[in-house]
Amino acid sequence: MKKTGMIGLSLSLSLGLLANYAPEAMATGKQVKQQSMLQPIVDQVDVIAHRGASGYAPEHTLxxxxxxxxxxxDYIELDLHMTKDGQLIAIHDSTLARTTNAEEVYPDRAPWRVKDFTLAEIKKLDAGSWFNKAYPEYAKKQYVGEKIPTLQEVIDFVKKKDPKVALYIETKDPDVYPGMEEKLVEILKKNGYLKKGKVIFQSFSEASLRKLQHLVPEDIPLIQLYSPDMIQGKNLDDVFNRAAEYAEGVGPDKSLVTPAFIQEAHERHMVVHPYTVNTQDEMVEQLSLGVDGMFTNYPDQLVELNKKPYISHGAASGEVADTSAVLWTRTSQPAKVRFEVSEDASFKKAIVKTKKATSEHDLTVQVKVTGLKPDTIYYYRVQALPGSHQVSGRFKTAPAENELKPLTIVWGGDTGGQGQIPPFKSFAAMADLKPDFFLFSGDTIYADNATPAVPNPPSKNIEDFWAKYKENRTDPNLRKLLQSTSVYAIWDDHEVTNDFSGPFEPLASTGFRAFTDYWPILDERSSSGKLYHKFSWGDTLDLFILNNRSYRDPDTKPDGQDKTMLGQEQLEWLKKELLNSDAQVKLIASSVPISIPTGKPNARDGWANGNNINPDDKTGYEHEFAEISKFIMENKMKNVYFVTADVHYADIIQYDPDHNGTVDYRELVSGPIGAGLGQPSTLDPTFGPDQLYAESGFFNFGVLKVDPGLKQVTVEIRDENGTVHFHHDFPIE
Incomplete structure (x- = not known):
């Protein structure tokens, strides 16, 4: 049977995790509970000093x-080995060579295994001088001659310095040292340390932990350590079911910690203590995933994060124009946030903006920066005061009006649904291309799908929706992309619920609120609720972002002249902006496709009615798109591209609605970045589609390059590793 003790576990937290800073809770004084598994199940995140504060002093020394x-x-970690004469000593390696001068003192006793030396022989060794040579920035004279301590010496030392500090003990190579566990328990019992709150046991050896399970009181936690090769290729459910038989928690290599890993542990009320987390950026990443403690060589860094606010989920820039940009970040607690923006990466001369992160917006904060220079790379950094942790990024402003400059865009959608959860490799491949901006084409979360953030979908309240965005921001690849370029984000159906129509969906306003909290969006767009907007990249490209959700009639309504997806105001805006555009390329960002039937029969969600699949299907929004198509042709607009996603496969289509042999516009479809994989369907023939490429069965994203000098638009579809699956150069007419 598994031991019943837990490490400071609050049952109420484990059954329904508290939404810290939820505005409803603050207003009513009631606890608002949240489904998310991605939060600690303990009262505090434990700071475990790995081999002591081994970043600052020689490891495993006093x-x-x-x-x-x-x-x-909170804890000092001890790795224990046993000497030839049966003494337990604190040292990590099974040999003495790396951290002592054993080779000099005992030149003829290679390989200098601990088990071959008596305690008296080991006490002759210098365990500190190596550190001064390896880390001169932290070298101290008093480290010369430091000794390897016994377990008893460590206990005596801790009692004297601070008896509140507990021990976190690992049995190293226990199969090499018969009787290690019994001797360990005997020493701890004699010194009053064999009790809850005084000691935790850990080991890579399941056998050692199972042995300890029968030797120590039930309420003393046992932690199963995992290296990557111990888990690789195994089913996580099976791994955790086995560990739960005897352990109260797991100590994984930090690379193993993902939302899925956390969920498996927290569902079983098992704590997660990753190793070895040595920078504040890494610590913040682990905290965002909801770990319950960390092993670190630099405990002061984690202590600060536990006490002071920090940037919790990265930063982003967005809605970039020629002289302005919107910056976004999130903090760990209410705090004043400082944004600095500079042309110089050293920030010697910077624009400074400050704003308060509040619970009303889930501690997200956005500022608009103006007065920037066109066609310029800017660096920014953000800091939650009075904390010291900083996050930095960069973006490029658009060229000035009338300028023609080359442009590279990456786009994609469909992220975090149908069983797919972070991390997503495509975001890193996008960042590697150093694009001028990223167009996130909808379904930036799946609020209605089960993930560790909301294991019991659909999302029902604002805390659930916020949790979904935080979950995707745990992805280091997404943070890398967002901090390396700017983003223009579009919402689609899964930001609320599948195939929703805004005016008729009760949760639409909640989903909209969360979407605008978590993406850098101009205040004038989020406050008006419109979202549709035009952005110009000089005279190279105009980007028209549509809002395909907020104004639409129900999908089930029969199509006709009075049925709308965009609403009359947005439709007229689009026609006016297209007519006024003198950009070489006109890029219309629609979250739903044109001639690929989506949704369900008699409830088509995209523009196409799909009557080629079902002749009796009267739904879709073809009448409205026909008006847009006719407007493009009547005004002889050239180089019009629709960028879409939603169908979970890649497709490149060109259109000849009047069947005169001339291409009037094209549609570029990519995805999914990380969701279920779709299959190409038969195209609805209404607007004369010509399919140049279609491929499914892989995660993918799109690349669009505009080269005014070559008068060429290059379109690519790449997989999550960056490999090109489709490439075509279209002329700029």
Whole structure:
């Protein structure tokens, strides 16, 4: 049977995790509970000093333990080996060579295994000088001559310095040291440390932990350590079911911690303590995933994050124009946020903006920066005061009006649904292309699908929707992309619920609120609720972002002259802006496709009615799109491209609605970035589609390059590794 003790676990938190800072809770004084597994199940995130404060002092010496105690670590970690004469000592390696001068003192005793030396022989060794040579920035004279301590010496030392600090003990190579567990338990019991709150046991050895399970009180936690090769290729459910038989938690290599890993642990009320997390950026990443503690060589860094606000889910720039941009970030608690923007990466001369992150917007904050220079790379950094943690990024402003400059765009959609959860490799492949901007083409979350953020879908309240965005922001690949270029984000149906029509969906306003909280969007767009907008990249390209959700009639309504997806105001706006555009390329961002039937029979969600599939299908929105198509042709507009997603496969289509042999516009479809994989369907023939390419069965994104000098538009479809599956050069007419 599994031991019943837990590490500071609050049952109410484990059954329904508290939404810290939820505005409803603050207003009513009631606890608002949230489904998300991606939050700690303990009262505090434990700071575990890995081998002591081993970043600052020689590992597993009293100097390292003292520094950890001074830095207010909750635990000091001890790796235990046993000497030839049966003494337990604190050292990580099974040999003495790396951290002592054993080779000099005992030149003829290679390979210097701990088990071959008596304690008296080991006490002759210098365990500190190596550190001064390896880390001169932290070198101290007193480290010379430091000794390897016994377990008893460590206990005596901790009792003297701060008896509140607990021990986190690993049995190293227990199969090499018969009787290790019994001796360990005996020493701890004699010193009053064999009790809850004084010690935790960990090991890579399941056998050692199972042995300890029968030797120690039930309420003392056992932690199963995992290296990547211990889990690779295995079913996580099976791994955790086995560990739950004897352990109260897991200690994974930090690379193993994903939303799925956290969910498997937290569903079983098992804590997660990753190792070894040594930078604040890495610590923040682990905190965003909801870990319950961390092993670190630098405990002071994690102690600060536990006490002071920090940037919790990266940063982003968006809605970039020639002289302005919107910056976004999120903090860990209410705080004043400082944004600095500069042409110089050293920030010697910077524009400074400050704004308060509040619970009303789930601690997200946005500022608009104006007075920028066109066609210029800007660097920015953000900081939640008075914390020291900073996050930095960069973006490029658009060229000035009338200028023609080359442009590279990446686009894609459909992220975090149908069983797919972070991380997503495509975002890293996008970032590697160094695009001028990223167009996120809808379904930026799947609010109605089960994921660790909302394991019991659909999302029902604002906390659920916020949790979905935070979940995707745990992806280091997405943060890399968002911090390396700007983004223009579009919402589609899964930001609320599948195939919804805004005016008729009760949760539309909640989903809209969360969407505008988590993407850098101009205040004038979010406050008006419109979302549709035009952005210009000089005279190279005009980007027309449509809002395909807020104004539409129900999908089930029969199509006709009075049926709308865009609403009359948005439709007239689109025609006016297209007519006024003198950009070489006109890019219309629609979250739904033109001639690929989507939705369900008699409830078509995209423009096409799909009557080629079902002749009796009277739905779709073809009458409205026919008006747009006719407007493009009547005004002899050239180089018009529709960029869409939603169907979960890649498709490149060109259109000849009047069947005169001339291409009037094209449609570029990519996706999914990370969701279920779709299959190409038969195109609805209404607008004369000619399919140049269609491929499914892989995660993908699109690349669009405009080269005014060559008078050429290049379109590519790439897989999640960046490999090109489709490439075509279209002339700029």
């Amino acid at each position: 100097a390292a333990y003292e520094k950890a105690i001074q830095m207010k670590a």
